[in-house]
Amino acid sequence: MIELENVAYSYGGGELLSDISLKLAPGSFHFLTGPSGAGKTTLMKLCYGALLPTAGHIRLFGADVRGLDRDDIAVVRRRVGVVHQDVQFLDHLSVTDNISLPLMVSGRQAETQSGDLGELMSWVGLTNRADALPPELSGGERQRAALARAVIMSPDVVLADEPTGNIDWEMSQRLLRLLIELNKMGKTVLIATHDLSLIRATKAHVQARVLRIANRRIQLAGADL
Template sequence: MIELENVGYSYGGGELLSDVSVTLPPGSFHFLTGPSGSGKTTLLKLCYGALVPTAGRLCAFGKDMRTLDRDQMALLRRRIGVVHQDCQFLDHLKLAENIALPLVVSGRDTATEAGNLDELMQWVGLAARTDALPPELSGGERQRAALARAVIMSPDVVLADEPTGNVDWEMSQRLMQLLVELNRMGKTVLIATHDLGLIRATKSQVQTRVLRISNRRLQHAGADL
């Protein structure tokens, strides 16, 4: 699905990532760990094309991302769902409308997708909050809504940046269960997190691979911590 070969990224004269090589095969489940500021978010942004490598080669779905024009990149990004750490929503839109925004942007008929949207909101446990505005949501509800929005287009890959960082342990477990279910449906999943306890708890449910960023480089830690 996504392949990085000797990828580096520098910004403002400083090197953030160096010589990163990793492959995310179809249907795989990866955790990305490392201390704050180590480059986890940067690596995720490279994976979905928000940043361009300053060195090396990055391919997604068999295409070199450096060679894609704007329209080609937009089509590729529809195959990658991203759960951002900050969970930004449009406060004047109802929750269901926020979750459906990717459909609107892609030009799809939201009326014909209404059944899928209802099913998705039930899946994340937000069916009763359809008409709620974002400021009325709890932290856990916002995270589940962010996950729903990320997968509304049925992407092949799901990238999540600290999806459990602002919720309690019980909600963390619920969010992880949703991500595990997506993986069992065949989605490739990559989760950036600093919570090693969460990784250990998830390993009993699904085969995982742990990647660790240290000193700007990526270490393949396998399934063990």
């Protein structure tokens, strides 16, 4: 699905990530952890084509990311659902419209009429907030709305960057259960988090691999977590 081969990324100053090789196989569940500023978000961005590696190769669904033009990247993003820590919505549209936005922009708005949207809304527990505007949502509701938006196109991969960063423990458990369910439906899941207790709680339910970024490199963390 997503393959990184000896990838390095440097901002103006110095190298943030170097020699990273990683393969997200279909149906796998990965955690990405590491201290703040270690490059978790950068690695995520590399995985959906928002950044280009300064060295090495990244293949998204078999195509080298350097060979993709802006339209190809747009098509890749329809197959990758992304949830950010600070989720952004179109604040003038209702929650329902925001969740179905990916369908709208890819010319599949007819599907917003189907029952799937309603099902998805109840799956993330936002049915009674359907007509609310995004600024009216709580932190947890925003994260769940973002997750619903990320999966409405039935993507192959779900990338979540600190999805539980702004919400309480109970809500993050709920969000995680949704991600585990997605993984059980065959989606590849990659979650960046520095919350180790979240990782432990998840490992009881799903075969998850934990990747740690340290000293600019990525390593497979021990099973003791």
